[in-house]
Amino acid sequence: MKEQVIMNETGPTPMNVIGAGRSELYTDPDPDHARAFFHQKTKKMVNKVMPLAKAVEMFVHDGDYLSLGGFGGNRAPIAACHEILRQGRKNMGFAGHTTTHDFEILSAGEVFDRVDAGYIVGLEARGLSPCARRYMQTGKVRVTEWTNYSLSARLHAASMGVPFIPARNLLGTDTFEYSASKIIECPYTGKKLSLHPALYPDVAIIHVHEADVYGNSRIRGIMKSDNDLARASKRVIITCERLITNEEIRRSPTQTTIPYFLVDAVCEVPFGNYPGNMVYEYFSDEEHLREWLHVEEDPVVFKKFLKKNIYDCSNHHEYISKNGGMEKMLKLRTIEYLLHKEVD
């Protein structure tokens, strides 16, 4: 069998760029700039526990590029989204990486002015958010189109410490035309590949099941891209259902998905994903999520709803108290527990 020729006689073939999306790349894909940042970041194993309000004040700034963990409403840092609204963050970049209820909340606060769109505006089977849609139709938000996998791949490139990774999606579509991807000819096979530039967010907020005071974190259930997100982001805020001891982390290190040195702040926020679904902890409050979609139809009514549920609350617990309190939480916990109970 003849061996395939990869190099021609004049030496290596240059990589041929044959297409480029027209939209903006909001973040710097240079791995050396990221390395320099990660180099100077403290890796000390120190107690990073602080109130959520302080973590948002310290690590989430106007103009920053933000990416959230979880899958829209599932294991999402909803308490942190509310806090971002209360602190009035503006002009942020945002990764719409399967964002649902989180996108809805941040749209209500007009927090971002530029978006990398994988999945935005919708809440899956529940329908589309009138508020998010209105905001995206104002023309005030710059949008670069991507796909869910594209954003996974971009975070993965960043977590690998390389400037891009190739893939076989986007090709032939307007999603590509309105992206910031490029198409190249593969130097080995000649096939057309879409490039996914590394995405290094300024700040990530990830809600997890358990963490110790240093930031070692455990996630149960689906991961989406949160392993890569924690590694790609310059600053990482962990919100957790509960704190556990470092001894417990060390007793079962297989369960650790995020090591402490990636993490800048740890905030204990039980039910911090309410009204979303925290797998193995509590199910989503579908009635309340429907209420959001309903009140959004009238901007005046929605303004009052936001004042009551976000701006007039001092923290997430006050929001929960206004919407059924402990009784509601226990009900949602029962739904979740029974779902996972073995039936014989």
Place this chain on the structure above:
Amino acid sequence: MIVKYNSMELMVCVASRELEDGSTLAVGTGAPCAAAMLAQKMSSPNLSILFEAGSVSPQLPEMPISVGDSRAGHKAVMVSTMGAIMETCQRGYVDYTFLGGAQIDMYGNLNSTYIGGTHQKPKVRFPGSGGANDFGSFCWKMMVLTVQDARRFVEKCEFITTPGWLQGGNSRYEAGLPEGTGPYKVFTNMAVMDFEPESKRMRITSINPGYSIKDVQDNCGFELLKAPQITETEPPTEIELKILREEVDPHRYVIGR
């Protein structure tokens, strides 16, 4: 005996018959998920469902509301990452996907990004690709389950979010999309369509009970081709409807629409 059913029940039942035992399927919430669950309970118990949030071969207790929720991951053999699921598709392991959109054109391209206005200031903004462009690029056979409506079946999508056969002929593979992948069938309340092998244009292959070729054409914004033999779609059976109504979707989230 005449079995009564609504058009959503018909679409779900007909689509479910495509999913043979032992095959793999990447799917979202809603009607396609109902079709997958029905297939598992009828003749394909080992149909493997993959959800983009990360779950692999779950045993769904009821319809998930989100592909990342507890139901979607219930009794899965593995819960993983979005990258792992999408790359399983990119690697060629996934047979089928079901997609939808605000618009579908004669080559099976889909628009789920925006309609009217401009990209920067759209009249109506939709979610965008989500995982659709990925599944539509990577999975071997892409299927669509949607209502037959001339506003939805348009000659040309305003925005191609997800690739079908692109501009027809060999254009899909010329664009670099994986060889052998592409749109396969379209299920509506009125008919079942496939794509003519050369031109890759949508064509009618069977008509659902109670409708005519004219009905289908009148509710389509472009000229449909006709297969050499057009059959009548086999209506839902009593047993399919019983399982669909009692086990798959007892709250009528999908079939009540």
